[in-house]
Amino acid sequence: xxDTFEVAxxxxxGTHHIQPLxxxxxxxxxxxxxxxxxxxxxVCDGCSSAEHAEIGAHIATRFLTNRLITLCEQRPNDDxxxxxxxxxxxxxxxxxxxxxxxxxSYRHTLFEYGLxxxxxxxxxxxxxxxxxxxxxxxxxxxxxCIAGPFPDNKPPYLAYALVRTEIDExxxxxxxxHQLPTSEVQTVLIGTDGLSDFIAKSDISLPGKAELLGPIxxxxxxxxxxxxxxxxxxxxxxxxxxxxxxxxxxxDDTTLITIRRKGGxxxxxxx
Numbered sequence: 001x002x003d004t005f006e007v008a009x010x011x012x013x014g015t016h017h018i019q020p021l022x023x024x025x026x027x028x029x030x031x032x033x034x035x036x037x038x039x040x041x042x043v044c045d046g047c048s049s050a051e052h053a054e055i056g057a058h059i060a061t062r063f064l065t066n067r068l069i070t071l072c073e074q075r076p077n078d079d080x081x082x083x084x085x086x087x088x089x090x091x092x093x094x095x096x097x098x099x100x101x102x103x104x105s106y107r108h109t110l111f112e113y114g115l116x117x118x119x120x121x122x123x124x125x126x127x128x129x130x131x132x133x134x135x136x137x138x139x140x141x142x143x144x145c146i147a148g149p150f151p152d153n154k155p156p157y158l159a160y161a162l163v164r165t166e167i168d169e170x171x172x173x174x175x176x177x178h179q180l181p182t183s184e185v186q187t188v189l190i191g192t193d194g195l196s197d198f199i200a201k202s203d204i205s206l207p208g209k210a211e212l213l214g215p216i217x218x219x220x221x222x223x224x225x226x227x228x229x230x231x232x233x234x235x236x237x238x239x240x241x242x243x244x245x246x247x248x249x250x251x252d253d254t255t256l257i258t259i260r261r262k263g264g265x266x267x268x269x270x271x
Contacts, residue, residue, distance in 0.1 A: 001123050001182075002034035006262045007041060008225050010232025011255035012240050014194055015247040017048065027054040028192050028255035029116075031061035033069055037076065039123040040068040041257040045135065045192040047115035047157065048253070056114040056159070059098065063091055068122055080122055080129050084174050088118075088133070092161055099162075107163055114159040119147075119190045121259065128185045130178040133158050135193035137256075138177045141186050142217065145177040148193060187220035187260045194254030198239065207243040219258040232256065 013026040027046030032039070042061045046053025067087045075083065099110045117134025130138040134155040135148035148155060156171030195216070202215045218225070218235075225231045240248035 001039040001125070002036060004261060005034065005039050005123060005259050006226045007032045007034060007039060007257065007259045008219075008229065008232055009041070009043075009255070009257040010230070010234075010236055011253070012233060012236035012250060014250055014252040014254060015240055015242075016251045017253060018247075025054050026253050027057060027116075028194070028253040029054060029057035029061045030255050030257055031065040032257050032259075033065050035069060035073065037125060038069050038072040039121075039259065040065045040072070041121045041188075041190060041259065042068075043119040043136075043190055043192055043255050043257055044116040045119075045155075045194070045253065045255070047111075047155075050115050051112045053113065053115050056095065056098075057116040060091060060095075060116055060118060060158070063094060064088075064118065064120065067091070068120070072122065072124055076124070080124065080127055081174075081176065084120070084122070084129070084131055084176075088158070088174050092158065095159060096162055110159050110162060114162075115157040116159070117155050117192070118158055119192065121188050121190050121257070123182055123185065123188070123259070126182060128178065128180055128182045128188065129176060130188065130190060131174050131176050133172060133174060136177075137189075137191045137193065137195040137199070139187070139189040139216070139220075140178040140180065141184070143178070147175065147177070185261065187258070189216065189220055189256060189258045191256035192252070192254060194250060194252035195256060197250045197252065198236075198254060201249050204249060206238050207241040207246055207248055209238075213239055213249060219256060220260045225258060226260070226262070232258070 044057035
């Protein structure tokens, strides 16, 4: 769908993850790809209390994006719900293999490297779907769906399908939010739960500037975000500039991918 839609993405570490004498990596990850027949986009949010959750998040975004593209191209007439569920199952198998290779206590290693949520979008010639496993923000044509927060602030990470936990296993399955004909789609945006701050603080000034942070719609309305592949990250980074004792606006790692109908050059990016 690269002749019909253009895609851009960006991410920034949250202010609560930057502490004196201790730096915490951005534990979000994103990946998107467009071919002549399919656009797929995935955002993952690694567990902030895990030591290396960004590793699992990066693996998952790349694996799911590539696998969804492949399955959609191999089976263009198949149901997208079925394809998403199949890709989820294959990711669980790959995650299990990775954890076993890393060694140590299976549960400890899984919780250290493999806890992440999933937010996704697929656009084919006929159908568009958004979906999630865990916390998420999802927009289609401006219609906003929110997944989470979950009880006790415990997201149902996909990895919980591999071990016994107090989390209901059904919550680790794919949840569909939007389903509509692609002919009706103008814009799509998916993001981690860190977008909650951006949405809530749209009428607050950027640190050190008179300019307001602005509405979330800017990411699909303004050309600059598609013209420059680093512009979304820059905007998020401006929101999180530390000015004196003021730490910035976005407390949690914040990541988004935006898609709009316009057409453009082939796109493939991860971050």
